[in-house]
Structure formats: structure tokens, C-alpha cells
Amino acid sequence: MAKTERVYIYTVFERFWHWTQAILVIGLAWTGFMIHFGRDTFEANPAGQSAYVAYRELHQNMAWAFVVLIAFAIFWHFVTGEWKQYLPTRKYLVGMVRFYTVGIFRHEPHPVKKSQISKLNPLQRIAYLGLKILVIPVLVTSGFLYFFYNDIATGGLFANNAMLGTIVAVHTFAAYLLIAFMFGHIYLTTTGHTPTSNIKAMVTGWEEIEVDDDETPVDAATPAPTAT
Amino acid sequence: MTSSQTEMYWPLAHMVSRTEDAVTCVECHSSDGRLKDMPGPKLFIPGRDSHDLLDTIGLALIALTILGALAHGVLRIIFSGRA
Numbered sequence: 001m002a003k004t005e006r007v008y009i010y011t012v013f014e015r016f017w018h019w020t021q022a023i024l025v026i027g028l029a030w031t032g033f034m035i036h037f038g039r040d041t042f043e044a045n046p047a048g049q050s051a052y053v054a055y056r057e058l059h060q061n062m063a064w065a066f067v068v069l070i071a072f073a074i075f076w077h078f079v080t081g082e083w084k085q086y087l088p089t090r091k092y093l094v095g096m097v098r099f100y101t102v103g104i105f106r107h108e109p110h111p112v113k114k115s116q117i118s119k120l121n122p123l124q125r126i127a128y129l130g131l132k133i134l135v136i137p138v139l140v141t142s143g144f145l146y147f148f149y150n151d152i153a154t155g156g157l158f159a160n161n162a163m164l165g166t167i168v169a170v171h172t173f174a175a176y177l178l179i180a181f182m183f184g185h186i187y188l189t190t191t192g193h194t195p196t197s198n199i200k201a202m203v204t205g206w207e208e209i210e211v212d213d214d215e216t217p218v219d220a221a222t223p224a225p226t227a228t
Numbered sequence: 229m230t231s232s233q234t235e236m237y238w239p240l241a242h243m244v245s246r247t248e249d250a251v252t253c254v255e256c257h258s259s260d261g262r263l264k265d266m267p268g269p270k271l272f273i274p275g276r277d278s279h280d281l282l283d284t285i286g287l288a289l290i291a292l293t294i295l296g297a298l299a300h301g302v303l304r305i306i307f308s309g310r311a
């Protein structure tokens with residue numbers, strides 16, 4: 001068994017942000033798909049309402065909560081300078097691809113050492129940055145356009161109602177991307193030192209990490225662990 | 229020349245239906261609703277119209293991700309016995 005050490009990786013805010021976001025994304029996906037696929041199955045109750053109305057309201061409330069959470073997260077990332085964690089790097093990129101395709105089956109050590117200064121491997125940096133600057137902004141923007149569609153259309157911005165179809169398509173496609181990411185993300189949590197060490201770290205903040213003399217932090221500015 | 233004088237009669241309820249006759253969302257927002265024969269594509273009604281190809285691609289993307297993860301996980305378990 002390789003030598004391990006316990007390292008404090010995730011601060012209280014990061015863990016709160018991560019799990020609140022997880023609950024909201026799962027809730028939004030669930031209500032979104034009920035609205036998307038389940039509408040024909042909803043029967044109107046005697047009050048003249050259908051479950052569709054409840055799902056729509058739940059979806060909208062969770063969307064507002066998500067927007068508030070995003071505002072806090074953006075503030076936190078810039079105040080703490082933690083946004084730098086997401087800067088893409090080619091260093092160890094090939095090594096990470098090799099690790100997931102070959103090394104992990106041969107019990108080779110993880111090529112990138114995780115530390116509080118550098119939490120994300122190069123593949124995580126690309127994936128999370130893509131979510132933050134592309135998928136989630138597209139989801140939020142198209143969601144707002146959908147929500148305020150009538151007001152915007154009354155203002156004469158759209159030539160005809162076909163624009164609504166485009167907004168719906170964009171919103172739905174971005175949702176598929178986020179959900180596909182989520183399944184891959186959950187699976188990849190099992191690739192840490194033990195199958196649960198990554199999830200434990202996101203709960204407690206502390207992660208069990210293998211110590212190996214060959215490992216170097218992904219961030220060149222971080223001092224490499226000294227060989228003994 | 230002046231416009232002709234007209235008179236108009238409104239029902240007392242201003243043509244608003246009684247509760248039990250009220251129109252619910254899904255009466256139009258469904259594939260077999262009141263507006264099912266209104267021509268597209270300039271009119272998009274959520275619940276009536278959908279993007280079938282997009283749904284196929286999106287669901288396939290999710291399915292492939294799950295299958296890929298399962299396959300990778302099974303391979304890890306198989307190789308975990310070997311040094």
C-alpha cells in the first residue's frame with residue numbers, strides 16, 4: 001500500500017457551494033425533464049391546475065436560487081483569487097489522458113498531486129472551465145430568455161414565435177450536456193486513492209492522498225515535494 | 229361623413245368561463261391539444277412542439293457517458309486483481 005497523507009483541500013464555502021449546486025442541478029434536471037417529457041401525461045385536477053404548473057414553479061424557484069448561488073460563487077472566486085485554479089494548462093495533460101486510459105489499470109500513481117494551491121488536474125480545469133464559461137452561462141441565459149419570453153417578444157425583439165423554439169432547443173441541449181457531465185463527474189470521483197476518498201474530501205474538506213516522490217504539483221509555481 | 233353608430237352587447241360574465249369550464253395550461257400545451265393543427269414552424273408551443281433529433285442526441289450522449297463509465301469501472305475491477 002502506498003504511503004498517504006491527509007491534506008486539507010476544500011474550504012467550507014467550496015463544499016457548501018458544491019453540494020448546494022449538486023442539489024439544485026439534480027432538482028432542475030428532474031423538474032426540467034418532467035416539464036419536457038411528461039407534459040402529455042399530466043391530468044388537470046378539479047382546481048383546473050395540473051402537475052405541470054407545480055413542476056414549472058419548482059423549476060423556476062430553483063433557477064432563482066441557482067442564480068443567487070452563482071453570484072456568491074463568482075464573488076468568492078474573485079475575492080479569493082481561486083479563479084486561477086481553472087486556468088487551462090497543457091502540463092500533465094497527456095499524462096492525465098494516459099492515466100485514465102492506461103495507467104489506472106496498471107495501478108500506476110496519479111500523475112498530478114492535489115494540493116490546496118492546485119486542486120484540479122488539467123482535464124478538470126478544462127471541463128470545469130467549460131462548464132463555468134460556456135454551458136452554465138448558456139443555460140442561465142436561455143432560461144432567462146424563456147422565462148421572460150413574453151415580455152421580450154412584446155418589446156418587439158423577435159420577428160415571430162419561432163425564436164421560442166430556438167431558445168428551448170439551446171436550453172435543452174445545454175441541459176443534456178450538464179447532465180452527461182454529472183454522470184461522468186460522479187464516476188470519476190471513484191478514481192481517487194480509494195473509491196470514496198474524493199467524495200469524503202468534498203464532505204469533510206480533508207483528502208487522503210498518495211505520497212510519491214515522482215509526483216509534482218500541476219502548478220509550476222508550487223514547490224515540488226522534496227525527496228527524502 | 230361620420231362613422232356609423234353601433235351598439236354592442238356583452239354577456240354579464242364578460243365571456244369569462246366558470247371555474248369548471250376554465251381552460252388549463254395543458255389544453256393547449258400538449259401534443260393533442262386545442263392548437264394541435266396550428267401550423268408551425270413560426271409558432272412554437274412548448275408541450276406541443278419538440279425537437280426530436282435533439283432529444284435523441286441528448287439522451288444518447290447521457291447513455292454513452294453512463295456506458296463508458298460502467299465499462300471503464302468494470303475494466304478497473306478486472307485489472308485490480310493483477311499487479
